[in-house]
Amino acid sequence: MAALDAILNDIDADLENALERLFAFLRIPSISTDPAYAGHCREAAAWLANDLTALGFETSVEETSLHPVVLAHKPKPGAPHVLFYGHYDVQPVDPLDLWTTPPFEPHIADDGQGGKKIVGRGSSDDKGQVMTFVEACRAHIAMSGELPCGVTILVEGAEESGSQGLPEWVAANRDKLGCDVVLVCDTTMWDRATPAITSSLRGLAYFEVKVTCADRDLHSGFFGGAARNPIHVLAKIIADLHDADGRVTIPGFYEGVHERPPEVLEQWRGLGLTPEKLLGPIGLKEPAGERGRLPIELVQSRPSCDANGIIGGYTGEGTKTVIASTASAKISFRLVDDQDPQALARNFEAFVRERIPADCSVDFITYKGSRAISLPFDMPQLGAAKAALAEEWGVPAVTVGAGGSIPIVGDFKRILGRDTLLIGFGLDDDRIHSPNEKYDLTSFHKGTRSWARILTALSRG
Amino acid sequence: MAALDAILNDIDADLENALERLFAFLRIPSISTDPAYAGHCREAAAWLANDLTALGFETSVEETSLHPVVLAHKPKPGAPHVLFYGHYDVQPVDPLDLWTTPPFEPHIADDGQGGKKIVGRGSSDDKGQVMTFVEACRAHIAMSGELPCGVTILVEGAEESGSQGLPEWVAANRDKLGCDVVLVCDTTMWDRATPAITSSLRGLAYFEVKVTCADRDLHSGFFGGAARNPIHVLAKIIADLHDADGRVTIPGFYEGVHERPPEVLEQWRGLGLTPEKLLGPIGLKEPAGERGRLPIELVQSRPSCDANGIIGGYTGEGTKTVIASTASAKISFRLVDDQDPQALARNFEAFVRERIPADCSVDFITYKGSRAISLPFDMPQLGAAKAALAEEWGVPAVTVGAGGSIPIVGDFKRILGRDTLLIGFGLDDDRIHSPNEKYDLTSFHKGTRSWARILTALSRG
Missing domain, CATH: 3.40.630.10 (Zn peptidases)
Known part of the structure; x- marks a missing residue:
């Protein structure tokens, strides 16, 4: 050697x-x-x-x-x-x-x-x-x-x-x-x-949600005000995912999430990762997640939820007065500690289905989850x-x-x-x-x- | 001749x-x-x-x-x-x-x-x-x-x-x-x-709203839970546009909207345009707009608001664990009676700006409006x-x-x-x-x- x-x-x-x-x-x-x-x-x-x-x-x-x-x-x-x-x-x-x-x-x-x-x-x-x-x-x-x-x-x-x-x-x-x-x-x-x-x-659970309302795209002049708009349905679901304190609202979401002991939090405070240090380099200032947590907690020891993509209706240049038939979003969760991706999949689907109007429908894709x-x-x-x-x-x-x-x-x-x-x-x-x-x-x-x-x-x- | x-x-x-x-x-x-x-x-x-x-x-x-x-x-x-x-x-x-x-x-x-x-x-x-x-x-x-x-x-x-x-x-x-x-x-x-x-x-007012949070796309593993997500910001704006009764919540929106006289409503009832007749052919059943209105009112004599398109983040096949830098939506309004598209443009912009976090920004395009x-x-x-x-x-x-x-x-x-x-x-x-x-x-x-x-x-x- x-x-x-x-x-x-x-x-x-x-x-x-x-x-x-x-x-x-x-x-x-x-x-x-x-x-x-x-x-x-x-x-x-x-x-x-x-x-x-x-x-x-x-x-x-x-x-x-x-x-x-x-x-x-x-x-x-x-x-x-x-x-x-x-x-x-x-x-x-x-x-x-x-x-x-x-x-x-x-x-x-x-x-x-x-x-x-x-x-x-x-x-x-x-x-x-x-x-x-x-x-x-x-x-x-x-x-x-x-x-x-x-x-x-x-x-x-x-x-x-x-x-x-x-x-x-x-x-x-x-x-x-x-x-x-x-x-x-x-x-x-x-x-x-x-x-x-x-x-x-952190673990990961990744889903795709597709909401379908009318069976075709509609003219908003003829149907606006009467026909359900899947972009609105999807927007409400995404808006409902967090409360005013930045916590995820899906029932059971925080089961298996443990608080870090005071000495760990103290050590983390000592690292000096301020909101400015974490977010300044990417053009932001204010932590957007759970209120009252250290930035390092938010990204390392706390779970999170993000819509990674959304699309529906007319997205080209200019205007189109359309009410889309469908809209879809990719939504994922970062998991910590003992959170169970399979339990989350069930709870998330129930959360979404509760928010789908009776005459509309929703399709799910569940991508691989990991603890x-x-x-x-x-x-x-x-x-x-x-x-x-x-x-x-x-x-x-x-x-x-x-x-x-x-x-x-x-x-x-x-x-x-x-x-x-x-x-x-x-x-x-x-x-x-x-x-x-x-x-x-x-x-x-x-x-x-x-x-x-x-x-x-x-x-x- | x-x-x-x-x-x-x-x-x-x-x-x-x-x-x-x-x-x-x-x-x-x-x-x-x-x-x-x-x-x-x-x-x-x-x-x-x-x-x-x-x-x-x-x-x-x-x-x-x-x-x-x-x-x-x-x-x-x-x-x-x-x-x-x-x-x-x-x-x-x-x-x-x-x-x-x-x-x-x-x-x-x-x-x-x-x-x-x-x-x-x-x-x-x-x-x-x-x-x-x-x-x-x-x-x-x-x-x-x-x-x-x-x-x-x-x-x-x-x-x-x-x-x-x-x-x-x-x-x-x-x-x-x-x-x-x-x-x-x-x-x-x-x-x-x-x-x-x-x-x-009905008249029309058509806008495009683009929300920018971080100055680049982010990895949701590194920043999820700490960085603001523009899809969430935009979803909240769209969700907030209607209340639980289907009314548009923008301050001043219903100024200039007149109720039809009882005899007109009676005549409209006589036309027999039920929710089933209006919405059945497009695969829907329940009028989605203002509660308690005739379907013909909703599409002819009442104003409405629809997101005509939305896009943000990853929308291709499969998964991408990204927090987008920007998300945008096309949002339009059908106007009736004496509603003023220019007043609406001002009120809508204020409504949106109120919902933009301090470290994020929003760009507006106002397309032509008509009374x-x-x-x-x-x-x-x-x-x-x-x-x-x-x-x-x-x-x-x-x-x-x-x-x-x-x-x-x-x-x-x-x-x-x-x-x-x-x-x-x-x-x-x-x-x-x-x-x-x-x-x-x-x-x-x-x-x-x-x-x-x-x-x-x-x-x-």
Whole structure:
């Protein structure tokens, strides 16, 4: 095994090549939620499988009910074994006109703060983060001819589609996924200088609701004032979802939600995440959720509800005096603690049906739901990874909760019986899921170096 | 002047040719609200101008601030002079997948009730209706070499865009529009057997509201529960527009709205327009508007408010865990009696602004508004036209109010000082503004015959 310094030096020396590889990966528009891009998802899987095969991994592209997964093994008998998980699929790019450069033409740009950034869809979420791990493996193999511990890499293509098909695939292939710990690189640092390990994740329940009133579109002159308008019905449902204090009004919604103990709240207050700090960078000032809560509570330890999309009637330029036949909305919930997505699905549907007029109808789509998860604080790999991160960044790594959901983490615990270390190098201003997504060059470079250190640290375990 | 019978016989004999002419007109996709179709609007104007020139009209295509108008004169010194108004523009065709045949490939189909119908966008609203008048003129000219009275034809191309530019054009060209009465063919019959003259029209005020919260789209995992969601803000505004009794809640909204006298309400009750009769054919049962009103009141003599369209966030297939930066809605009002669209614009804007959180913003577009209008019951041309209609249809013509707006009618009164006879042959099930628009062959044929009779009746002046 080569000295860690030699491996880190190799990462530094190979950075330009690593970026070229990442750009090739980023150029593939692997949008998983839109069936039109299914071929590109397959292309991204093949690209990654090819790269891992070249590194000496035993690699396969395996089918799921949606897009295929890339599975790669490089065992090391007698050493600890890690399972790395990431995703090669990316978010849709609309609204396209807000991108200053085409989303699938990645490039390096100044970040306006004296540094460089990698710009393009997937640069942060999650291709850039996945490649930090792959590049760390590459450096170990280049310098030592081997990895310090056994590694299985599982990269899926449907994370942005709720990991559709993946839990079933994991359950059916659990014998290929044996490991001591799972590693995921799909989270953020605390700030540009401070690495973080995410120890809890909110869950997710995602629904689509389509209200139908008349059996055709109507002229508002003939029927306005007499015919029910599905946009009004849907607007009332969405308006009713929160009370004046920002609490979700669905009966039973807060069952399973626990208050944080005073000492945790005190620690959070000490982090100084004011409304201005959280919301100022995105052009807002006032927390919109539950009144009287810390901003960090609102996004980490409290559940939330958002309409993620709505459409109905005429939405083109100019005017059309129409009363639409249908209107639909995508509505999702972030869950915490012991909230049950299935109970929520029942309660939400009842809540909606109560608000549908007798002569109108409603259709539901229930997308995959996931419970919130959290990590045991005493796991040995957590300490090893924190120490490795502290060596790379020169400051201690913090342990945080995250607002977002990575549903598969709960499945790894349930099916494989293994906990997950969520270590990511994204930043809050990476604009993931938005136009002009970026990943700091420092995130990519020092992220790769961090994984090289973590692999060495975990091999001692 | 030929005998009326000869003219009517000519209409019967020439029906196939008349349909061919109408189909040529219908094939032009002259959608006025979408700038992409501006060239086709111009094409439709040219087609009609060409046809009128061939009939011996002195014709011109004149520019307005949006699409051009067709203006055609055929004076007859000493005889009464009529100004016919219609529009060559049509509604957008979305949702296109609900059309059973392409919207701009007109054809004859069985109407399922033993008759025939003309299918295609604009067949009823308003190209088919316009051509009933043009074909009536053609028959008079063919049989007599002249028209029984002087005729000016004004056909605009922006009616579905709120007649943008037309009032200014009318004001600037009032010397070309001198007449004794205005005729409009853009309304419906009472039912398939009973002709109607529309004696009142609701006005219209049409707005677009765009709410902006954060300065970019956000990930609901990171910000859900803390960041304001513009879809929620907009939903609350729309939900707040009506109270539990279906009344519009904007302060001052009902100023200028008058109750109908008991004898009118009694007469309306006698028409037997039950909720089932009005709403059953469109798949609904319960009147949605102001509680305790007759259905005919709701659509004719009461104002109304409808969200005509809404869009925000992710509306593609599948899921996206986004909190949108913006959401927007098109919201319009049907006005009656003395309601003032400008006062409503002020009150509506204040109503919306009150509901915008301090760190969010709202943009307004105010499209053209029009007051409601009504006809003096004692005008002599009304009696002449009713008698002519009764001769053609074999039953008395009824005088009704209409729920829809034809804003230019108010401008004709204001600028030209002339009242308008609204005589149309559309039916309530014509699906205007909807997929699969149609115009009964009977509407077209007997509509043409009706105008031939009305022209003769008005010439007696």
